[in-house]
Amino acid sequence: MNEHLDSTLYKTLLESTKAIPWMIDWKKQEFVYVGPQIEELLGWTPDSWKTTTDWVERMHPDDREYAVNYCIRLSNQGTDHEADYRALKANGEYVWIRDVVHVIRENDETVQIVGFMFDITERKNMEDQLHELSLEYKQLSMVDGLTGLANKRALDNFLQFEFPLAQRQATPLSILFIDIDFFKYYNDAYGHIEGDNCLKEVAQLLKTSFPRATDLIVRYGGEEFIVVLPNTDNQTAAQLAEKCRVAIEDENIPHKSSPIHHCVTASIGLATVDEIHTDSDFSSLINRADKMLYKAKHNGRNHVEFETE
Numbered sequence: 001m002n003e004h005l006d007s008t009l010y011k012t013l014l015e016s017t018k019a020i021p022w023m024i025d026w027k028k029q030e031f032v033y034v035g036p037q038i039e040e041l042l043g044w045t046p047d048s049w050k051t052t053t054d055w056v057e058r059m060h061p062d063d064r065e066y067a068v069n070y071c072i073r074l075s076n077q078g079t080d081h082e083a084d085y086r087a088l089k090a091n092g093e094y095v096w097i098r099d100v101v102h103v104i105r106e107n108d109e110t111v112q113i114v115g116f117m118f119d120i121t122e123r124k125n126m127e128d129q130l131h132e133l134s135l136e137y138k139q140l141s142m143v144d145g146l147t148g149l150a151n152k153r154a155l156d157n158f159l160q161f162e163f164p165l166a167q168r169q170a171t172p173l174s175i176l177f178i179d180i181d182f183f184k185y186y187n188d189a190y191g192h193i194e195g196d197n198c199l200k201e202v203a204q205l206l207k208t209s210f211p212r213a214t215d216l217i218v219r220y221g222g223e224e225f226i227v228v229l230p231n232t233d234n235q236t237a238a239q240l241a242e243k244c245r246v247a248i249e250d251e252n253i254p255h256k257s258s259p260i261h262h263c264v265t266a267s268i269g270l271a272t273v274d275e276i277h278t279d280s281d282f283s284s285l286i287n288r289a290d291k292m293l294y295k296a297k298h299n300g301r302n303h304v305e306f307e308t309e
Contacts, residue, residue, distance in 0.1 A: 020117035043090025060086035144219040147203035174237035177289040183223035185257035234272040269293030270306035
């Protein structure tokens with residue numbers, strides 16, 4: 001095969017692929033060659049790509065600094081590399097491009113870089129959709145499906161940050177453990193659909209009772225709820241717990257099967273991490289609040305119990 005035929009064959013092969021070939025004289029910072037496919041993808045004619053300045057200016061401003069510095073550094077080092085960025089089309093739109101770059105060196109100096117441009121817009125759009133779906137799933141996985149409150153997983157994540165923060169900053173953190181009194185009797189009397197409605201109504205009352213953005217309200221399971229109150233001492237938390245208990249009672253949700261009241265009530269246990277009551281981990285804090293809840297039930301229910309010094 002003669003040299004002319006060989007050159008023609010390679011050019012035909014290069015220009016028949018969707019990948020866009022290019023070559024840059026690295027010392028002059030000038031394009032030696034750009035495949036004709038560039039015009040179909042970006043709208044710029046091959047002869048409009050004269051210097052690396054054209055490449056830089058036809059890049060999204062948000063991607064420019066990273067992509068340019070990255071490519072220059074690795075090209076000067078003689079390292080083959082890939083770079084993703086948004087390229088400007090002649091009509092003002094942007095498409096995602098991946099440049100796959102091979103560095104040619106002579107005497108330990110970069111003289112040329114050659115590579116291919118690939119249109120990865122569809123792939124990037126799919127990645128963005130998957131990322132959004134992942135975030136949506138993560139959010140949904142942190143939410144109780146019935147009440148819309150946070151769930152146990154969200155509680156664990158929240159306390160993994162808030163608990164050590166309270167310890168480091170020596171600020172109090174209180175937990176309320178709330179249980180709807182005789183809820184099994186409620187379900188037996190009114191059915192599970194009304195039982196679910198009752199839980200939703202109590203959840204809304206909890207949101208009203210604890211409106212601070214820093215607080216976390218959790219459906220812990222069944223008819224049990226937990227409220228985490230950062231930077232809240234035992235006395236303040238006890239006052240808030242009592243206010244919440246009264247709000248639930250005053251809502252006057254009928255409960256004809258309750259042995260203690262004609263309407264739905266709740267028992268609340270409270271525990272606090274502070275200079276008096278300390279815990280090595282947040283599970284022990286929850287256990288203390290649970291013990292106070294048990295005490296509230298033992299003392300007649302519809303009651304708030306908390307630890308004293």
